Amino acid sequence: MSNPQSEPLVELESVVKRFDDFVAVKSMDLTIGKGEFVAIMGPSGCGKTTTLRMLAGLEQPTEGEIRIGGELMNDVPPHDRDTPMVWQSLALFPFLNARENVEFGLKMRKVPAAERKKRALEWLDRLGIGEFAERNVATLSGGQRQRVALARSLVTEPKLLLLDEPLSALDAHLVIRMQSVLTKLQRELGITFVYVTHSQSEAFAMADRVVIMSQGEIAQIGSSRDIYREPANRFVAEFVGRNNIISGKVVKVTKGKAEVIAASGTYVVEAGDLLEGQETTFVISADLVQITREATKSENSVQCSLISEEFIGSVVTLFLEAADGTEFKVQLQERELSTLDHGAGDEFYLSWPAKSAHIIDGA
Amino acid sequence: MNTQKKSTQKKRRFNLYAMVWRTPIIVWQLLFFVGPLLFMIAMSFFLVKNYRMIEAFEMKNWIKMFSKNYFWDSYYLTFGLASLSTIIATVIAFPASFALAFKVSDNVRRWVIFLLIIPFFTSYLVRIFSWYVILAESGVINAMLSYVGLGPYTMLNTMFGTLVGYMTLCLPLVVILQTFSLANVDKNLIQAAKNLGCSPIKTIYSVIIPLAKTGLIVAALFCFILSFGDFVSPYYLGGSKPPTLPILIIDTTKSGQQWPRAAVVAVVMMATLITIAFAALALAYKKRASR
Numbered sequence: 001m002s003n004p005q006s007e008p009l010v011e012l013e014s015v016v017k018r019f020d021d022f023v024a025v026k027s028m029d030l031t032i033g034k035g036e037f038v039a040i041m042g043p044s045g046c047g048k049t050t051t052l053r054m055l056a057g058l059e060q061p062t063e064g065e066i067r068i069g070g071e072l073m074n075d076v077p078p079h080d081r082d083t084p085m086v087w088q089s090l091a092l093f094p095f096l097n098a099r100e101n102v103e104f105g106l107k108m109r110k111v112p113a114a115e116r117k118k119r120a121l122e123w124l125d126r127l128g129i130g131e132f133a134e135r136n137v138a139t140l141s142g143g144q145r146q147r148v149a150l151a152r153s154l155v156t157e158p159k160l161l162l163l164d165e166p167l168s169a170l171d172a173h174l175v176i177r178m179q180s181v182l183t184k185l186q187r188e189l190g191i192t193f194v195y196v197t198h199s200q201s202e203a204f205a206m207a208d209r210v211v212i213m214s215q216g217e218i219a220q221i222g223s224s225r226d227i228y229r230e231p232a233n234r235f236v237a238e239f240v241g242r243n244n245i246i247s248g249k250v251v252k253v254t255k256g257k258a259e260v261i262a263a264s265g266t267y268v269v270e271a272g273d274l275l276e277g278q279e280t281t282f283v284i285s286a287d288l289v290q291i292t293r294e295a296t297k298s299e300n301s302v303q304c305s306l307i308s309e310e311f312i313g314s315v316v317t318l319f320l321e322a323a324d325g326t327e328f329k330v331q332l333q334e335r336e337l338s339t340l341d342h343g344a345g346d347e348f349y350l351s352w353p354a355k356s357a358h359i360i361d362g363a
Numbered sequence: 364m365n366t367q368k369k370s371t372q373k374k375r376r377f378n379l380y381a382m383v384w385r386t387p388i389i390v391w392q393l394l395f396f397v398g399p400l401l402f403m404i405a406m407s408f409f410l411v412k413n414y415r416m417i418e419a420f421e422m423k424n425w426i427k428m429f430s431k432n433y434f435w436d437s438y439y440l441t442f443g444l445a446s447l448s449t450i451i452a453t454v455i456a457f458p459a460s461f462a463l464a465f466k467v468s469d470n471v472r473r474w475v476i477f478l479l480i481i482p483f484f485t486s487y488l489v490r491i492f493s494w495y496v497i498l499a500e501s502g503v504i505n506a507m508l509s510y511v512g513l514g515p516y517t518m519l520n521t522m523f524g525t526l527v528g529y530m531t532l533c534l535p536l537v538v539i540l541q542t543f544s545l546a547n548v549d550k551n552l553i554q555a556a557k558n559l560g561c562s563p564i565k566t567i568y569s570v571i572i573p574l575a576k577t578g579l580i581v582a583a584l585f586c587f588i589l590s591f592g593d594f595v596s597p598y599y600l601g602g603s604k605p606p607t608l609p610i611l612i613i614d615t616t617k618s619g620q621q622w623p624r625a626a627v628v629a630v631v632m633m634a635t636l637i638t639i640a641f642a643a644l645a646l647a648y649k650k651r652a653s654r
Contacts, residue, residue, distance in 0.1 A: 078558055095576075
């Protein structure tokens with residue numbers, strides 16, 4: 001993994017983007033290193049695509065500075081930048097065949113025809129679609145067209161590749177395959193990828209660093225693991241993974257442990273900086289919760305009744321309700337579940353050790 | 364399997380609904396287009412004796428017309444003028460259509476299209492006569508030119524006059540059709556081209572025109588068809604000298620009731636237009652071959 005302290009390629013400094021009255025991006029600071037794979041993730045309308053479009057020059061920042069390779073890019077038009085983009089819609093030219101699509105960027109750079117063709121064919125071969133070079137792009141499958149779009153962006157050997165939800169139109173099994181194609185390419189080429197997505201599985205699977213955005217602001221920047229295990233705030237905890245979020249009041253701090261009273265019961269968390277009498281919110285990831293028929297001697301235990309379950313392959317999420325109506329989520333392996341004889345309305349005990357709870361700021 | 368086959372057959376045989384809706388247009392076309400056209404083709408083989416038409420099947424009219432220089436002069440002139448009109452209209456209309464499609468707000472576009480439709484409220488003949496006031500030797504343009512010491516220029520009864528008439532007929536329609544086809548161009552593809560290093564000017568001919576090709580060709584085709592068959596402009600603004608094919612038809616019918624010879628000219632015009640229309644539409648809808 002490349003570290004964010006490597007030589008910076010892209011720098012955003014207090015970047016603001018307003019469309020009339022709507023603020024799409026609010027004062028954004030972000031540095032992306034050379035050769036880094038950064039994913040920008042967030043719900044729709046969070047400003048992630050606007051950020052990407054500003055890097056491509058398709059939008060100008062209202063305030064702040066954008067630098068690429070140390071050069072101020074604010075007023076550089078898109079066609080004078082070397083920032084190819086892979087589009088959500090792919091945006092392949094229907095009047096050109098696969099090879100001609102790939103050649104387009106080279107043609108604009110006045111590369112001679114013979115060399116253009118050679119380089120385009122090399123890239124199509126590299127992405128495993130050499131045999132379709134002369135095909136009309138409309139006759140190619142989704143995965144093949146995706147590869148043409150990738151080849152078209154990479155053939156000019158850019159330092160920075162922008163990807164705008166490129167896999168969102170593909171079937172699930174193709175997404176997994178393209179993810180490995182993308183990560184492999186990025187490692188081999190050593191170029192910087194900025195990848196915008198709303199899918200956490202894509203972001204976590206590929207990126208060195210994930211930027212979570214919410215309402216035009218960065219909610220958290222960190223490695224996939226950091227963001228998954230240590231969400232910085234309630235937004236991230238709700239948006240990423242499956243988390244149980246509990247708010248309450250600290251009533252006692254002893255021996256590094258704090259006792260918190262919440263609506264659904266009393267819980268013990270690691271004290272950290274918590275003070276007696278303080279309001280706090282903590283998070284327990286659904287996959288760290290243990291579910292049993294009988295009460296356990298765990299530090300934290302809460303009795304719940306089963307409401308429903310959600311089956312997604314090998315992982316199952318159970319939705320339960322405590323006596324006061326608080327919803328709890330438990331995630332477990334399908335094979336574990338089969339040993340737990342269960343039905344809707346059954347009573348269970350949920351438990352977790354104090355160290356599993358992660359305290360987030362805000363209430 | 365067998366029953367399925369039967370049911371689709373049944374469907375094909377008894378699609379009464381489609382039949383009912385299709386019938387009026389078919390009847391209309393047969394009565395007022397195919398019928399007269401066939402009659403006109405037949406008439407081109409008739410003979411005229413003592414100013415009266417006699418049913419016959421002779422090649423005389425065809426041989427007569429095809430051997431006359433004035434027929435071919437007129438044909439080339441009409442074809443040339445219609446082509447010139449098409450080129451001029453397409454070139455003049457494009458910047459306007461481009462601006463309407465890409466540079467103005469939806470509101471402005473709506474108003475301008477409304478303004479472009481207004482000329483169709485008045486008869487084409489009236490619009491042509493109004494050019495007299497503007498183009499005449501004592502008209503508006505020459506009056507203005509005389510202030511800067513130029514002119515007067517003769518514009519009426521010239522080919523320039525004919526072309527002005529053709530533009531009056533075609534230009535608003537060409538702008539409207541071009542605007543619609545340009546406005547339908549996928550903006551994502553334009554951005555993608557810029558993103559790949561294509562300058563704004565280059566984008567026009569390497570992305571926008573190929574994408575809007577069908578509509579641009581159809582607009583040009585309309586212009587050619589309208590100009591080729593127009594009688595009013597070459598007659599009133601062009602002074603009918605030298606005559607275009609529509610004027611030749613009129614002259615031929617007037618001189619000695621030569622309706623069969625006029626039919627020859629008309630059939631040649633129809634054949635030309637059908638050929639041009641087929642060629643243009645084939646070009647407009649040509650898909651990239653895929654190997």
